[in-house]
Amino acid sequence: MGENGTMRGIYVHVPFCVRKCGYCDFYSVVDGEEARERFCGLLLQELEILLRSYPGEANVPADTVYFGGGTPSVLGPERLCRLLAGIRSRLPVAEGAEVTLEANPGTIRGEDFFRLREEGFTRVSLGVQSFLPATLEALGRIHSVDDVHAALENARKARFPSVGIDLIFGNPGQEETDWEADIDCAAAIHPDHLSAYALSPEPGTPIHGQIERGEISVPSDDAAARMYETARRALASAGYRHYEISNFAMPGMECRHNGKYWRREGYLGLGPSAHGLLFPGESAPLGMRTENPPSLPEYARRLDEGRLSWVEVEARSGEDAWKEFLIFGLRLEEGVSLAEGEKRYGPQPRNLLEAVDRLVASGSLVRDRERLRMPEAFWFVSNEALRRLA
Numbered sequence: 158m159g160e161n162g163t164m165r166g167i168y169v170h171v172p173f174c175v176r177k178c179g180y181c182d183f184y185s186v187v188d189g190e191e192a193r194e195r196f197c198g199l200l201l202q203e204l205e206i207l208l209r210s211y212p213g214e215a216n217v218p219a220d221t222v223y224f225g226g227g228t229p230s231v232l233g234p235e236r237l238c239r240l241l242a243g244i245r246s247r248l249p250v251a252e253g254a255e256v257t258l259e260a261n262p263g264t265i266r267g268e269d270f271f272r273l274r275e276e277g278f279t280r281v282s283l284g285v286q287s288f289l290p291a292t293l294e295a296l297g298r299i300h301s302v303d304d305v306h307a308a309l310e311n312a313r314k315a316r317f318p319s320v321g322i323d324l325i326f327g328n329p330g331q332e333e334t335d336w337e338a339d340i341d342c343a344a345a346i347h348p349d350h351l352s353a354y355a356l357s358p359e360p361g362t363p364i365h366g367q368i369e370r371g372e373i374s375v376p377s378d379d380a381a382a383r384m385y386e387t388a389r390r391a392l393a394s395a396g397y398r399h400y401e402i403s404n405f406a407m408p409g410m411e412c413r414h415n416g417k418y419w420r421r422e423g424y425l426g427l428g429p430s431a432h433g434l435l436f437p438g439e440s441a442p443l444g445m446r447t448e449n450p451p452s453l454p455e456y457a458r459r460l461d462e463g464r465l466s467w468v469e470v471e472a473r474s475g476e477d478a479w480k481e482f483l484i485f486g487l488r489l490e491e492g493v494s495l496a497e498g499e500k501r502y503g504p505q506p507r508n509l510l511e512a513v514d515r516l517v518a519s520g521s522l523v524r525d526r527e528r529l530r531m532p533e534a535f536w537f538v539s540n541e542a543l544r545r546l547a
């Protein structure tokens with residue numbers, strides 16, 4: 158077992174997309190088949206070097222594997238199955254593990270779902286973003302609304318235990334009624350899991366540039382806050398539990414893998430730009446953060462030299478660990494257990510205790526015996542409160 162008797166997760170960053178969307182700054186490239194094939198070899202090479210450097214890691218079972226990106230589905234089912242089998246042959250993956258694939262509805266065919274399901278994928282997360290063609294176009298997405306319906310139907314036919322979708326609100330030119338229509342469409346197709354993110358065009362992306370130059374406009378902060386409330390209300394009445402600031406699930410369908418980030422449990426991060434949290438024992442008892450370079454050539458160069466691709470490795474102090482525990486854990490509806498924090502990391506540092514007291518006094522956090530949580534009214538502006546703990 159890993160830290161605190163929990164099993165760990167494995168995150169695989171697949172750094173390919175068919176085309177870059179106008180708002181995105183995740184690391185991905187549009188390289189073709191040759192690069193995709195080479196990446197699969199590199200990823201397993203990375204895992205082998207990691208296990209040679211930290212042999213104890215080979216004994217920690219994983220109960221989640223998550224293929225994110227980028228657009229993992231562009232690898233195609235054969236490569237994805239090969240990667241999963243390669244991971245399983247090098248590390249123990251528990252029976253009943255949650256195995257997620259992020260998929261772009263425009264890059265996955267009906268039979269692909271059956272092949273992936275056969276190999277042990279259990280969960281598919283579709284990057285839908287909107288059900289309105291004009292919004293998809295404004296975001297620079299490659300898929301159509303028909304692709305979304307076909308992907309959903311095929312995932313269900315292939316008997317995926319969990320099918321989720323991602324939506325974005327606060328999009329260029331989006332009216333509040335457009336978002337209401339998106340939420341109605343989402344509720345009508347009954348995904349098991351739904352993530353709703355506010356658009357945040359990163360500096361350097363085309364949409365950010367267009368907003369800066371006044372060529373397009375996005376809804377005001379007040380309108381985006383109302384859109385968030387619309388989603389909360391409509392999805393609650395459709396039976397979803399709003400279990401994390403941006404995530405909704407039917408009961409029991411919460412994402413187990415992302416839960417590891419929020420609860421500060423261990424996970425390996427493989428692939429360019431992937432981050433990890435390892436608990437390698439005495440050398441870093443409170444955890445060690447790892448970070449791969451956001452560059453496929455640099456990642457390949459380091460691995461070809463026979464060394465780990467990490468550009469940053471940082472053992473966490475008690476204060477770091479506490480901050481991470483609070484900042485990620487307070488995103489959850491359940492909040493955090495302060496007794497659990499003390500058990501793991503020792504007494505809470507005084508400066509953090511004072512920052513928490515101030516947030517409790519202002520109403521941004523609520524302390525209920527040994528639990529601390531953020532009231533739902535503050536979730537849309539949670540970053541502001543959480544920044545005070547950083």
Ligand code: SF4
Binds near residue numbers: 173227
């Ligand atoms: S498909 Fe996803 S990762 Fe790729 S560019 Fe679009 S938003 Fe970014």
